[in-house]
Amino acid sequence: MREVEERLAARLAELRTERGWSLDDLARRADISRSTLSRLERAEISPTAALLGRLCAVYERTMSRLLAEVESEPPQVVRAAAQLVWRDEASGFERRSVSPPHAGLRGELVEARLRPGADIAYDTPPVPGLEQHIWVLEGAVEIAANGHTHEVTAGDCLRFRLWGPSRFRCPGPDPVRYALLIVLP
Structure with a gap:
């Protein structure tokens, strides 16, 4: 780490x-x-x-x-044990880069976890118009994006293009685990 x-x-x-x-x-x-x-x-x-x-x-x-x-030359396959995991202990956020990293590709797959009570706000999108597909695998997450708030629970999938602030909150009582597909505009 x-x-x-x-x-x-x-x-x-x-x-x-x-x-x-x-x-x-x-x-x-x-x-x-x-x-x-x-x-x-x-x-x-x-x-x-x-x-x-x-x-x-x-x-x-x-x-x-x-x-x-910050990774070395991107492989075609990234084994689970080699996937980059980044944790923000203060906010209760864990992010695993699932898909093989490559700066030249437009799509990425990420696994994210939030502990109960975690609440993360982003002032602006990293890239305006960024498309996100969020598929909740376990638990529930509240996602605010583009002026709308969505409660997304296990099995649900939310899609949006991000133009402004966003917020991810795990209302609990259990942690949430979700797959995030990111597509550059």
């Missing part, structure tokens, strides 16, 4: 440098403090899901794409 965090920190620093932005520039664009960004880029702290969501929006990348960029 530490190795992934270090590669993620290095990639975040590369993205900022590629654009010619200072830490202050990025802080203004992402509405994240300069000190937090500096600590993230030095791998002194791990990003929360919300923080990573803001950075993905600024860099116009999905979270899956950003995480795939």
